[in-house]
Amino acid sequence: MPVPLAPAITSVTGWGRTAPTAARLLRPGTYEEAVAAVRAADNRGAIARGLGRAYGDAAQNAGGVVLDMTALDRIHEIDVVNGVVTCDAGVSLHRLMEVLLPLGWFVPVTPGTRYVTVGGAIGADIHGKNHHVSGSFSRHVRAFELLTGDGETRLVTPETEPDLFWATAGGMGLTGVLLAATIQLMPVETSLMTVDTERATDLDDLMARLTATDHRYRYSVAWIDLLARGARTGRAVLTRGDHAPLDALPRRARNAPLAFRPRRLPAAPRPAPDGLLGRTTVGLFNEFWYRRAPREQRGRLQKLATFFHPLDGLPDWNLVYGRAGFVQYQFVVGHGQEDALRSVVRRLSTRGCPSFLAVLKRFGAGDPGWLSFPMAGWTLALDIPAALPGLGALLDELDEEVAGAGGRVYLAKDSRLRPDMLGRMYPRLDDFRSLRARYDPRGAITSDLARRLAL
């Protein structure tokens, strides 16, 4: 008979709010508590969780322990001369920006949200709009402290333990619990961005523009209208820019060039009604969004948060997809595989996937992490309501297309990949598995993602 519940059992999901599972949620306040939790883990294991922005089941652990790392939030040391910060893994990029921007430093890589932890950024080896210039997050990590499944804490650098370092970068938290990290920062003169905006009339126009001029910008991304069909398939709005130099600011703003006070609306009280985001509503939104963008605009000054993290102003925006939640699909295909990209975009627009957050980006060279996602080529990310009929089968077909073109899907976004596709997409998977077995012989570190994909 089910025993009365211990209060610590909590239902956990990822940002997409699909596939909830129950785990004991522990919130270590010290490294020692984290060590004790990993050593005490039973056969259901433990996994670290940051701010829960992974879309799928990466930071869930059914029947086991989920370590909420956000109490480990100390910034230990800032080298303001060389721009190096050492902090706990539970520190968010938001916090780092608050502290570091006034000192003239910025995080080397930021994803579309500031609300990720340093540990999560390394575990997913996140990328940003500057991937074509700066690569992924882990490339800027000088060292980290890792609590491996055998209960030992190790100081890992790319020089001393390259295998463990590059398995952990992008390793989805499965090599151990990150406790702290040292990160190389990037100098900035202001907290504003100079942004160029232009429209692309279709997918080929978009790719041509990105190929021709991306190298001129540190940051580049394109919002793409996946509901546009026919000749307009893949029409897009490109926004590209760089940190504004001091002399680009109007005189009044030069008094506080590094101010960083992003605004947030109050949190949404409950999920939106199911089916709010259908083809009609999203179609209208996309039409509006496309037309609202200037055909071409140069050097507009924009706040950093507006440029990088537009959705962060809207806490719990994931509730807009209703009770059923949503799925995020992000894949990459290499240069020369543009046909695969065209085909996927065509299928999505023919199918009428109501996606209003679809972005296309041109990646730079791949990163050294064993399970790091980026590779030189094209990445498309989109979210789709999970309730869309036939979505599972459609995405399976897209997987085939992506894998056939030598591409892969991003594990930090995944909640539905078929396990046998993984090895085709990530050639170093076997190395990763054997490294895990070496550092974690009793399987103390595991997650729902690891179980689902046999990682």
Add this chain to the structure above:
Amino acid sequence: MKDAFGAPQSLLVLGGGSEIGLATARRLIARRTRRVHLAGRPSPALDAAAAELTALGAEVHVSAFDALEPGTHEEVLGKIFAEGDIDMVLLAFGVLGDQARDEQEPTAAVRVVTTNYTGAVSASLVCGAALQRQGHGSLVVLSSVAGERARRENFIYGSSKAGLDAFTQGLGDALHPCGVHVMAVRPGFVRTRMTGHLPAAPFATTPEVVAAAIEAGLRRRAEVIWVPGRLRPVMAALRHLPRPLFRRVTAAR
């Protein structure tokens, strides 16, 4: 683990020879299911089911399981769960009985009720506890519209399903905070071996339709589903018919 659409990777069918169970397994194998455990009384139907699902590409394990022997459930089912997480348990066993004979032979009636209710309660509790330890999984229980309001022509079967349905709802509430999803399936008349000798009732359906509804229910994490869905308003109305009228409506057939 189930994916974002509730598609399980591993499946345990209690009543492994059941046609609805088999149709559901077929459908889920076409999605994500790779490991299937069929538990049931050894029979040619069970072996045939195992062979068919193996041919579809699943790794199939067969276990001898008898709903009428609750004392063995812990051991038999415990062994299955020991082999790895089970993402979904489908409780598909049940017998229709023969109303006329069962009214004459109380021991035969007890057998129907013991299978459908007592056996199902025992198996559900054993599986529910195992799913709770896993922290995830779905327990899908085949109830019936026959349990919604007792009818002259099948109230022994109907009462057993009424009990099971009530039990399933309560178990669902008990397991809800533990990450376990419990879903009661209330099909109308399903054309199977069990009902082959009976004239088809209104809203008759097939095992394949029930299987599709189960897959959709998993996706929505539904707690009760009706197959076909139209039965829900129909039964809601029938439930509230005054007794004399209800007797006349059901006797007319």
